[in-house]
Amino acid sequence: MTERVTKRKSGRGGEAARGGSPPRLPGLLEALIALGSDLDQHATLQRIVDAATALTGARYGALGVLDPERDRITELYTTGLTAEERRRAGRLPDGHHGVIGLLVDDPRPLRCEDVSADPRACGVPPGHPPMRSFLGVPIRVHEKVFGNLYIADDRSGRFDETDTGVLRVLAAQAGIALGNARLYETARQRERWIEGSAAVTTALLTRTDPTDALRIVAEQARVLAGAAAGVILQPTAEGGMEIVTASTRDDPAGIVGTVIEPGSPVLVQLLGGQPVFIDDSASDPRMTTPVRSRFGPSMMLPLQSGGRLIGTLALPRGHDEPPYSPVERMLATRFASHAALALVLADAQHNRERLAVYEDRDRIARDLHDLVVQRLFATEMMLESTRRRAPVPETDELLARAVDELDSTIQEVRTTIFALQQPPAEVPTTFRGRVLRESGGAAAVLGFQPSVHFTGAVDALVGEPAATDLLAALRGALAAAQRRAGVSAIDVEVDATVRAPTGGAAVRLVVADDGRAENGERPPTVTWQAPL
Known part of the structure; x- marks a missing residue:
């Protein structure tokens, strides 16, 4: 020397x-x-x-x-x-x-x-x-x-x-x-990041909400990196990237929904699967978002698995905080790879669980249709035949009531079969499904499920204008029933086979309940009708 x-x-x-x-x-x-x-x-x-x-x-x-x-x-x-x-x-x-x-x-x-x-x-x-x-x-x-x-x-x-x-x-x-x-310190950092990756994997595989999964990744990464924020960006239809979830130490206002526009230099690197390391977000020309002025050093890590880009994990620090060291960059990049794989596995597991639910619902619907409905229908036919062969007034009235009850039960079971065939987490697109969704939403407040009956091919006959007006009338009738005391049952009937006063086809909605009005009398039945 x-x-x-x-x-x-x-x-x-x-x-x-x-x-x-x-x-x-x-x-x-x-x-x-x-x-x-x-x-x-x-x-x-x-x-x-x-x-x-x-x-x-x-x-x-x-x-x-x-x-x-x-x-x-x-x-x-x-x-x-x-x-x-x-x-x-x-x-x-x-x-x-x-x-x-x-x-x-x-x-x-x-x-x-x-x-x-x-x-x-x-x-x-x-x-x-x-x-x-x-x-x-x-x-x-x-x-x-x-x-x-x-x-x-x-x-x-x-x-x-x-x-x-x-x-x-x-x-x-x-x-x-x-x-x-x-x-x-490097050994301790490695240990913390490994434990964090394991915690994220466990959490993702035990949750089913995709938004929850992204929030877990963002929050865990923020804590491990000592960052001011942890955000997840996902590709947009226009070719940019949008912040879809954020975990911050302070107020996250204005962060979620921020978009990196197509053509941004940093976006070119991210879409190419390359990590981006920035010493100062506020002054780096590659950063173009309005929230960049809040932060200093930052890491932007692609979340990709099997060549597919799921999104980007961004970990910005405050203005006065030190830049990320090479060890921190390496550990965070590995964490992003593990998190991306965990997100893919969690999504696959969620899809398998949903498929199992759909298959189970299909099986129940088939059993109801092939066994219960057929037996009920056969019993109804037997009672109707008995009533015709033995025209005794007293017996005839009882059998007629039994036939009506069986017919109503068959309608209820068919409605249940249709509801079972609807994806539970998706908004229904058919008119029948939208009516069931409205009545199901009221059930959460009422404490019981309203009875819904359909007559005629409602999905084929009821167009969008009439469907929108009918659903609005249904919501109003259900809301009025919720405000009444003593309501324990509500009957909803949608009939697409009636005729309008002008002679054309029409759809009719009837909503009745067993409650009491303010004067103690039974409330009037709500009837709404519109031409098709």
Whole structure:
């Protein structure tokens, strides 16, 4: 290792020039033993700075931790400075100017007898205390620079080779502490992301709502990444992408529904299945959405499985928060891949469950049609035949009522069969299905299911204008019945075989209930009719 040394003033002859200062080897060994027993990174680095100044007789000491991606100082540990001096010094050094910048750009030991007169010394904050002699060494682990250790103002005048050796030993110890801390933090991050992926998979496979599934992915990713927001974007019909769900630490207003328009540079990368990493969302020209001004660093990760793009997971941080490290980018990209696979599996499982429900409903409908309806119809025919063969007035009336009841029951069962054949999570498109949906919605408030009867081929005969008016009348009649006391049954009848007063075909709606009006009498039956 080559050492850079400025021209030294005469008058110092190594260890003897220190005026009989005690040997430093025992003190160095004691410091190393003490450092090895402390597991806290921050405490260890501070103790290294303190030991550096104590063993070299320096007035000031500092240890700067570098961002491995951008070669800038992210943490600074000092000794010898009072709180007021730290406050006056202000911001951290950027690591690119002055003698500190030299150590970052060319990580070799650097000594300077009078830093205030050195032309390379610049960028010192106005409130920084004056310093003369300076010694700095890099903090390395396997040739990778993690930071720098500096001391300044040797009380005896200048630093020597022994000081450099002491500082290099302490810098090596600092490198071990930083390396171990970063390895430990990386292991912890991996563990958290793996646990998060497992939690997302478990949650997705136990939920059936697709919106819920996307929200779970966004929220879990936001927590794991320490992001200000976690959002899911999905492709639009126009070729853009729209934010469909968002999980934020603050108010999410204005985020959901934001669209990345087709042709945006960031969209080209996402649709191509490439992740996008952004240092500042507010200033990056690739970002075109109006919400970009809220955020700083961001990751946008494609959710794709089997070559199919499901959507995009975006994890923006706040303006003052640090950019994502390479480890965080790698872990988040893996999480996005696992989440995409879990979404596909959850969707497949949901489809299988829905298929099982449909198959079960079809089986029940077939059984009702093939067994129950046929038997009821056969019983009705037998009763009708008996009534005709034995025309006794009393018996004839009873049999007629039994035949009517059976006919009504057959209509109810057929309505149930039709309802079973409707997809439960979809809006019905047929007129019959829309009537059943309206009556089913009223059942949630009434506590019972209204009885619905259809006469005639209502789906084929009732057009859209008449259907819209009839449904509105049905909603009004059901709402009026809900407000009455004592209602325990409601009969709804839709008949498409009646004739209008003008002689043409018409549809009639009759809604009757067993409640009581305000005057105690039975309420009037609601009858509505319109021509077809």
